[in-house]
Amino acid sequence: MASNSPILESSKTEVVLVGRFAPDELHPKKLLEAKVLTEAEVQRATINALLPGQIVDFALDWVTVQVVAQRTAFVSSQAPYVRIADLALKTVREIMRAPAITMLGINREFNFTFTSTEARDTFGSRLAPPEAWGAWGKSVRNEFSNQLNSGKHGGLIAIQMRQAAPDDREAGWIDVTVGSSSNAASPLGVVVRVNDHYQTSESADPQSLSKDGHEASRTSRLLDALFNSFDESVHRSDAIAHELVML
Amino acid sequence: MGPGFGESIVCHIGGNEWIIVDSCIEPKAKRPAPLLYLEAIGVNPASAVKLVLATHWDQDHIRGLGEVVETCVTAEFSCANAFLKDEFQYYIDEILIGNQDRGAKDIQQAFQSVKKSGRIVKRATPGRALLRRQAANQPSVVLWSLSPSDKEHDLFLQEIADVRPSAGEPMRQAIARTPNLASVVSLLVIDDCAVLLGADMETKTDADRGWNAVIDEHAKLMLARAGLVKIPHHGSKGAHHDGMWNDLLETATFAVIAPFGRGESKGRPPTDDDLQRIRALASKLYVTARHTTTKPPARNPTVTRGLREGNIQTRSLSKSLGLVRLRKAAGGEWQPELFGPAFEVQMPQKIGLKPQ
């Protein structure tokens, strides 16, 4: 590995479902009754927030679950990440009575730390050459000799790229965002976020279904996408992030 | 041919027509070994293969079967009758819900392919001629199916019924508990030459099962004895039957074993004892590959140490395909050729562990 290559400090994966949910259905006790979680897990759960009908937010050793009426998220920073996909599928399929999912996100976040200011600047300049920003950009570049904590060292803050309508899904995109780490203890830190987004397309809707039928069909198709594509999505995000910072 | 796990047999029946029995994957090319072999010798499987026989449902016999059936577009497909029953067909589609089980996928793909192309599926039942060719200027050919017996057919379907998933059960991988129950033993007769293909047939005490039933069927049909045998079930002791040697085979018989390269190395068939036993009965004995422990590719040292600290032992599968080819002119003797790690067993010989 080149000496300028950054170090991966941590990564996080989340499965986000957008649609219509009943948060109370994902109370940890309900998950225990349905044998989705074990007793030991539920006893060790930390409840972050619980408001009947509005919010369920709890954490286990390996996952945080956050449910509100329009959004359910399963977040983990510990491999194997497929556990959160399994948990999402199991809870939606076996516990939720009438979920309606309209969007799915398989999102990853990578926190890298560069080994030097120069290496970080080189990376930022590669993604967005200051010179492309005209004379002003050149003036920003000229300040790179200042220390990071001097308040005078500017540069790239964030940049985002989208792949529109990947072939492996009905509709959606893959967005990659690179930005400075917000961790003040890590001034050389860079965050890479990948939002792998799935939606359904009306053209894929079976004909002659009622409105409820369409809702159920779309939910089912997105769950199938989660089941079939999760591993590939995670590995693709890994590859994107690593190639981005290692180039 | 066999890569240490998996086996496949390709038979030339004259007139550039071929039969494929079972399928395995060539480890390096990751494609079905029988197709690679035929292509390597300039044979077009799409036109030359006339029959594909799947002897039973076990990972080491059906990997790549889907692609084989799909490619051999003029070949009929044959399998045990039990495979064509509703219970087994339902099971295959059920187990593939949310699961990419390769073995089930291969079987499903084979049937889908046959259905799409409108080809015939032949039930392999005891005493049936799966392929028969009587043509002028061509050797006469019959491929006889000698098993599975009715009792084994029923037992196999009962086992499938026991493992079929029900609503509410968590998804899982398909594992055949006793896959050899529905093994199709076949006898290929070309003019006056016969070859016994033993599949994974095992020995049972029951007269209606195992080799007892096969020997009965052979006797009923008054079939010829074979001068070449593909030893059943990797040469294991559980598949040995004196009657097979005494009643189905000629006195001087060539034998071939495809070893089983999975599981703990100690006890994998054929063991050294198995080799000695079989070598004493056959005039010549060949094995397609040795039991090996292939080194894994170079890894991050963290991986190796992490596994070691967890006391987790891993074994890579053999990367080499061995091939035993036997050719015989009319009235002549079998002429062997060995490729890759295939070897001839001398007396006495140990198969042993040999790192590659």
Added chain:
Amino acid sequence: MNALTHFIPLESEYNLDDSPFDISDPWSKVAIDARAATAAAATHMHTERTDHLVPHVYETMYRLRQLKSSMIGLAPDAGVASFNLQSDDAVASAPPEFLLTRTAPPIRRPRGNTSVVVAEWEGYVTRIDADFIEARLTGLSGQGVAGEIEEATIPNAEIADTDPLLVAVGGLFRLCVSYEKSPTGERRRYSTIVFRRLPAYRQGDLDAAHERTRQRLNALRVE
């Protein structure tokens, strides 16, 4: 306690000095009917909608956690730490309580550690023995691992915490080798075996599979 009496004004900063609770008493429990509180807030704000108050509830929770921390800090050895969160107790026969939860620290992964996976395999159990299981592995990621098919022998001690119902022949699991870094920068390597809790077969999916089977069987030409 009357929820309205102890209603926390969601629109204003919460001041511990104004708290209705005696924070010097370690046995005092924080009890708020959150639903009543938001309903009261909604009334106060002349609206019946409560979902926009969700962020305020989070803010309230944060304040309550601070309060709890201060209470526990006053009596560290008093065994105060057993609070359980039971939202379905927010019904009325007894004064509804909205209690805070004690966090049980994770055993193997202390807070603040971050982990990075170096290699991952998907495996399934092929045999179960008294002391070990045998499995077939397919490499998913990692140098020299991805794409490789291997067999493994795994001591039962490594899967001791697993739900025994999951450890069956055919059971699917993931094996990961990872390293984690503590907040002080120390690196620790470890392997993890996690059996997957896959969704259950649904009757609808089984019925759909049967339909596919029927279509195939009807079309097959069998002799």
